[in-house]
Amino acid sequence: MIIPKTSLSKFKNQGSLLAIIFVLILVMWINFKTTPWNKEHQVIASDVCQYYSYLPAIFIYDDIKLTFLKKDHSLLGPNFYPSPSPIGVFGIISTYGVGLLYSPFFFAAHAYALMSDYPANGLSVPYKFMLQWSSWFYLWMALLLMRKLLKKYFADRVVALVIITTVISTNLLWYVTGEAAMSHLFSFFLITAYLFLVDRWLEKPTAKNTILLGLTAGLISLIRPTNAIIGILPILWKITNWQELKTRFAFFLKNANLILLMLAMALLIWLPQMYYWKIISGSWLYYSYPDNQGFFFNNPQLFNNLFSWRKGWLIYLPVMGLMLVGIGLLYKVKKQFFWPLLLYFLLAWYVLSSWWSWWYGGGFSIRPYVDSLGIFSFGLAGFLTWTFKQRLALKIILFAVFAITFWNGAHNNARFANHSIHFDSNTKSTYLDGFFHIKMQPGFYKTLEKPDYNMARKGIYRIEGKEADSSGN
Numbered sequence: 001m002i003i004p005k006t007s008l009s010k011f012k013n014q015g016s017l018l019a020i021i022f023v024l025i026l027v028m029w030i031n032f033k034t035t036p037w038n039k040e041h042q043v044i045a046s047d048v049c050q051y052y053s054y055l056p057a058i059f060i061y062d063d064i065k066l067t068f069l070k071k072d073h074s075l076l077g078p079n080f081y082p083s084p085s086p087i088g089v090f091g092i093i094s095t096y097g098v099g100l101l102y103s104p105f106f107f108a109a110h111a112y113a114l115m116s117d118y119p120a121n122g123l124s125v126p127y128k129f130m131l132q133w134s135s136w137f138y139l140w141m142a143l144l145l146m147r148k149l150l151k152k153y154f155a156d157r158v159v160a161l162v163i164i165t166t167v168i169s170t171n172l173l174w175y176v177t178g179e180a181a182m183s184h185l186f187s188f189f190l191i192t193a194y195l196f197l198v199d200r201w202l203e204k205p206t207a208k209n210t211i212l213l214g215l216t217a218g219l220i221s222l223i224r225p226t227n228a229i230i231g232i233l234p235i236l237w238k239i240t241n242w243q244e245l246k247t248r249f250a251f252f253l254k255n256a257n258l259i260l261l262m263l264a265m266a267l268l269i270w271l272p273q274m275y276y277w278k279i280i281s282g283s284w285l286y287y288s289y290p291d292n293q294g295f296f297f298n299n300p301q302l303f304n305n306l307f308s309w310r311k312g313w314l315i316y317l318p319v320m321g322l323m324l325v326g327i328g329l330l331y332k333v334k335k336q337f338f339w340p341l342l343l344y345f346l347l348a349w350y351v352l353s354s355w356w357s358w359w360y361g362g363g364f365s366i367r368p369y370v371d372s373l374g375i376f377s378f379g380l381a382g383f384l385t386w387t388f389k390q391r392l393a394l395k396i397i398l399f400a401v402f403a404i405t406f407w408n409g410a411h412n413n414a415r416f417a418n419h420s421i422h423f424d425s426n427t428k429s430t431y432l433d434g435f436f437h438i439k440m441q442p443g444f445y446k447t448l449e450k451p452d453y454n455m456a457r458k459g460i461y462r463i464e465g466k467e468a469d470s471s472g473n
Helices: 005-012 015-034 048-052 054-059 097-115 125-151 156-168 183-203 207-223 225-236 242-254 256-281 302-307 319-333 335-354 367-388 392-417 428-433
Strands: none
Touching (some): 125 156, 125 367, 207 225, 207 256, 242 256
16 A cells, blocks of 8 residues: 555654653653652642642632631641731732642642542642642643744754653653642743744734733743743844844834733733732732842852752753753754844843852752743754754764763653752762762762851852852852
């Protein structure tokens, strides 16, 4: 039987879809293998307690002022720490954004708990199970959007490799398995969706696209205000020179009514949060985090953010180094993406390096970069596209480097899951002594160097119990 060429072509271009299916099955397998929802102090723990607390406070205890905590402080989770406001009301430190994305899964879990023998208290197994799998759902949605956007500009084989690499060889894998309910996977979905909408809106600036773009931007900035740097993307996306930039601003002026609509939609997302702040603090705008946590923009830890043995992004996820090379190569491969990606990365790097805890507490590598992996996928696609075009000898070398960095990122994910990479106290010895091992090696704890958190809040970086370390480690 002769198979039509059109059928072969369609099959040939499904590699990226198969890549999505593969990584989703992998994540599913890891989750069912580890079953974190059955373990104490997992899933609803750490920062997740803050994001999640809006849902049980409103829909189970009917008390957004949290007065019910006077009876039992653990009702919102073991790591929930309310913050006293200026008017003496205890408030939730984080914003409601991640909770909004949790909500369909919370309601399903609550309905099941009410019909079963599980406590309908917001903390039992059904709630943890659904929160864990909410991240898998949003990963699925993000990858579909990433695939559709990348395939518009790059070959299917490139897109397939980008998808597999993004999930398996970066810390995204940890934040959809080990700490799946943390905010990063949800921000990854939103920022990927935002970039998809920006690309579509610039071609078709309809009211529908404008509303979706504004709502998405509002939710992104609500969850993590520093991610508001995505605002440069509509300005710079696919801009290659000054004349095109002038044309873009003329386009904005021509569609000023849509710009206002977009801003109104973003504000709409913020209004419930502002109303909540008004309730607990008396002010529409309120900084709910402790005063001793902020940015040191005059002392950004730029080198440490990327290269520190403690948590450096490129040390633990070296394939991202190829992504950065790819940003440069975009100037030749797809010039319309060079400037937006370069400027976005530089801005993100500076902002993330300026946070008082530049290593971002516990977690695998510099975790806020997970949020932007949908954008950085263009850099990785640029590297792979350029590599495929090279002569055979150079191509073999480049793919060998790619394979090594891919393995190293995946291997480091396995090491972190098995506690042989520490969450905040790694050193050169910690990392290199167990480089080819997944399990923790003898003497591991002796090589750790815990950062002094109290001094870091003042912008002074040193090892706990030692004098100031000028390197920032």
